[in-house]
Amino acid sequence: MTTPSLPKAVAVIGAGTMGNGIAQTFATCGVQTYMVDVKQEFLDRGVATIHKSLGKFAEKGTLTADQATAAKARLIATTDMGCLREVELCVEAVTENLEVKTKVFQAADAALPAAGVLASNTSSISITVLAAKTKRADRVIGMHFMNPVPLMKLIEVIRGNDTSDATADLVIGWSKALGKVPVIANDYPGFVANRILMPMINEAAFALMEGVATREAIDEIMKLGMNHPMGPLTLADFIGLDVCVAILDVLHEGLGDDKYRACPFLRRLVHAGHLGRKTGKGFYSYNQGK
Numbered sequence: 001m002t003t004p005s006l007p008k009a010v011a012v013i014g015a016g017t018m019g020n021g022i023a024q025t026f027a028t029c030g031v032q033t034y035m036v037d038v039k040q041e042f043l044d045r046g047v048a049t050i051h052k053s054l055g056k057f058a059e060k061g062t063l064t065a066d067q068a069t070a071a072k073a074r075l076i077a078t079t080d081m082g083c084l085r086e087v088e089l090c091v092e093a094v095t096e097n098l099e100v101k102t103k104v105f106q107a108a109d110a111a112l113p114a115a116g117v118l119a120s121n122t123s124s125i126s127i128t129v130l131a132a133k134t135k136r137a138d139r140v141i142g143m144h145f146m147n148p149v150p151l152m153k154l155i156e157v158i159r160g161n162d163t164s165d166a167t168a169d170l171v172i173g174w175s176k177a178l179g180k181v182p183v184i185a186n187d188y189p190g191f192v193a194n195r196i197l198m199p200m201i202n203e204a205a206f207a208l209m210e211g212v213a214t215r216e217a218i219d220e221i222m223k224l225g226m227n228h229p230m231g232p233l234t235l236a237d238f239i240g241l242d243v244c245v246a247i248l249d250v251l252h253e254g255l256g257d258d259k260y261r262a263c264p265f266l267r268r269l270v271h272a273g274h275l276g277r278k279t280g281k282g283f284y285s286y287n288q289g290k
Helices: 017-028 040-060 065-074 081-086 098-111 127-131 165-177 193-209 215-226 232-239 241-255 264-271
Strands: 009-013 032-036 075-078 089-092 117-120 140-145 154-159 181-186
Touching: 009 017, 009 081, 009 098, 017 032, 017 040, 017 065, 017 075, 017 140, 032 040, 032 081, 040 065, 040 075, 065 075, 081 098, 089 098, 098 117, 098 127, 117 165, 127 140, 140 165, 154 165, 165 181, 193 215, 193 232, 193 241, 193 264, 215 232, 232 241, 241 264
Parallel strands: 009 032, 009 089, 032 075, 089 117, 117 140, 154 181
Antiparallel strands: 140 154
8 A cells, every 4th residue: 555645734623732743743744734723822822832843843953944934834823613624634632521522523523524534632532432423433533643743753543433444544644654653553441552651650649649759769760660761750740630630530431440540649639730741830840841
C-alpha cells in the first residue's frame, strides 16, 4: 500500500495544549489548518503558543525562518465550525469529558463533508461510543497524539467497532506522512498507553500519600532505577492532574476493577484546583512552568 499524501486541509477542534500541538504539526507539514475553539481568548493563547514553539524550532535550526513563517500562514484560528466544510479530516482535542466530546462530535458530524474523517485525540474514552453519536461511524477513529505533539513520534490509532479498513488505512498513511509512528490499539478503556501509564502515576500518588517516600525520592527512584526521562509525579503535573483523574475514572468505570481507583490525595489536589504546571501547582509548585 502506498502512503497517501496529507489532506489538503484539516480542522483541529480545541486550542489547548494538545489541540495547538496537533494544529502546529499539520501546519508545519504543509497542510491548511483550521484551529477551532469556542472563545477567541482560547484561540489567541493557542496561536501564541504555536508561534513561540515555531520560533524555538527556528532558533535551533530544526526549521528555517521561512518554514516557520509559512507554517504560521497556514494556520487559521476561528470560532466558526463552518470551516469544517472545507476539510478532509477533523481532529477533536477538547477536554476529556464524554458529554463535551459528544456535543463536539455531533456538531462536527453535521458540518463535515460526507467523506470526511472524524478523529478523536481522546486518551481513554471509547471511540465506539463517540462514533455511535454520529452518522459516519465507519469514518470515526481515534488519533491519540502524545504530548508534546510536535516532538513525540507516537500516534495511538484506535479503531472503533465500525471503523472501516479504508479509514484506518487512510489515517495510518496520514500519520506516517506527518513523520509520526502510528500504532494500532483496540477500543478498550484507556487503550494501551494510559491503561499502563495511569496505574503507575496513581501508585506513585498512593506512595506519597502513605509516606513511603518524598515526592522527589519517588521521582528520582523511577528516573534512575527504571530509566524514565521524568518521574511519575512530575509527569502527572505535566499531563494535568485533572486529566489523570478523568482517565482513571474511565478505567475504573469501564473495567470495574478497584486497582484503577484514583488515589484520594490525587483527587483532593484536583478539587483544590492544583492541576499541575497549567495552574502553577500540583505535586510540585511552578514559576512560569518551571
